[in-house]
Amino acid sequence: MDKKEKRTPLYSQVRDYVRDQIQQGKWKEGHRLPSETQLSRQFDVSRITIRSALTQLVDEGIIYRIQGRGSFVTMNEQSGEPVRYQKAEEELQLIAFMIPRVEGRFTTSLLTGVDNELAHSKYRIMLLRTNDSQEAEEQLLHEAVRSGVKGIIVYPADGQTYNETMLRLSMDRFPIIVIDRYLRGVDTNCVCSDHFAGAYAATEHLLKLSHREIAFISTSFTGTTSLEERLEGYKQALADHGVAFDRRRVLDCAEPEAIRRFLSEQSGLTALFAANDGVGLASIRAAEAIGKSVPEQLSVVFFDDYDHAEDAKIPPTCVAQQGVEIGRQSAQRLLSLLERPNQERIRIRVPAQLIVRRSTAPPG
Structure with a gap:
């Protein structure tokens, strides 16, 4: 075991210091x-770290706020002051699960995976929705952190490239897992789909159907690593097939109008990957x-599946993410970190699956 493994998490150092003083x-x-503020300066850590340490001491009944x-x-019973907020050792504790929204197959399956994995532990989910807002x-x-959660699983907002709070939590060894994509410059545990391989498979499917004029359409992918990796998978598949x-x-x-204009101007286009x-x-629709x-006249394949897709007027060929498995592995990793911070x-990558339906065919 190297020196890095032996390092005590910063919030544990603060907690142990307060306990020893008492x-x-x-x-x-x-x-x-x-x-x-005083403890933050004394230990040269963030106030988030201090709150985490103090919350654990409140849970143990050693201090009250x-x-x-x-x-x-905490005052003992003989002094006439009851122990405040003391919790039984087996009492359930909270894990924060932060997610942009709870709708559609992927996000609901993530929630299912996390909940299933935590069901037989002493931890339960505190669900927090960001509505894709970085603020x-x-x-x-x-x-x-102020509410005393023991760990956090977060699905970052779109376009998120850096988060100071996540960085501090990660540096302080607070148990945190990022899912769906990673943040550059923020070294955290991450569980996500293999976006590159999934996009490669989708593009290669079109190439094997003899398409050569293939477009890539996306929301703005700058800063969102999952979308950037899908673009790279598309480019690599093209390169490998000459x-x-x-x-x-x-x-x-x-935007619908932008897509219609793009498809009208790209007269030679025979396929696209979204x-x-x-x-x-x-x-x-465009x-x-x-x-x-x-x-x-136009083959279409895209990332993500959706409920009842096989019943659509044109059942789509798509790359399906294993949301339940991503949720399960993220919760499993978090439980492991709670034991050994x-x-x-x-970074764990979960394979995605190409599902071929009727929105793709050889060029007309």
């Missing part, structure tokens, strides 16, 4: 602890609006 009699019953006054050493995400991270990448075949705007189901379905039939951070 056990050694330096801080007596009713003694008010130093403020969060009074809103607006601070934290105090809401930042605020909810702070609220989750087809030159043409930047003019890429559209990073999913980065998600929303863009894929919008592309099918093609129909300009008189291009799918798949006879100093483990090496890892």
Whole structure:
């Protein structure tokens, strides 16, 4: 075991320091602890880390908190002051699960996977929705820590490239898992689909059908690593099959009018790969609006499946993510970190599956 493995998490150092001061009699019953700001300066850590340590001591019944006054050493029963917030050892504890929204097959399956894995543990989900807002995400991270959650699983907001709070939590070895995509510059544990391989398989499917003029359509992918990897998978498949990448075949705007205009201008286009189901379905509608039939004149394949897709007027060929498995593995990894916080951070990629239906065919 190397020195990195032996390092004690920062919040544990703070917790142990406070506990030692009390056990050694330096801080007596009713003694008010130093403020969060003072402890933060003393240990050179964030206030989030201090709150996490103090919350654990509250859970153990060693200290109690009074809103607006601070934290105090718990009084014993003989002194006439009951122990506050003391919890039984087996009492259920909370894990924050932050997600942009709870709708559609993928996000609901993520929730199912996490919940199934935690069902037989002492942890339960506190669900927090960010509505794809980076500001809401930042605020909810702070609220989750203040509420005393033991760990966090977060599905980052679109376009998120960096998050100071996540970075501090990760540096302090607070148990946190990022799902669906990773954030550059923030070294955290991550569980996500193999976006590159899934996009490669989708593009290769079109190439094997003899398509050569293949577009890539997405929402803005700058800063969202999952979308960037899907673009790279598309480009690599083209290269491996001897087809030159043409930047003019890429559209990073999913507005219906922009897609219609793009398809009208790309007269030689015979197929497209869309980065998600929303863009894929919008592309099918745009093609129909300009008189291009799918798949006879335009083959369409996209990332993500959706409920009852096989019953659609044109059942779509798509790349299905294993949401339940991603949720299960993220919860499993978090439970492991709760037992041993100093483990090496890892990135777990879960395979995606190409499902061939009727929206793709050889060129007409």
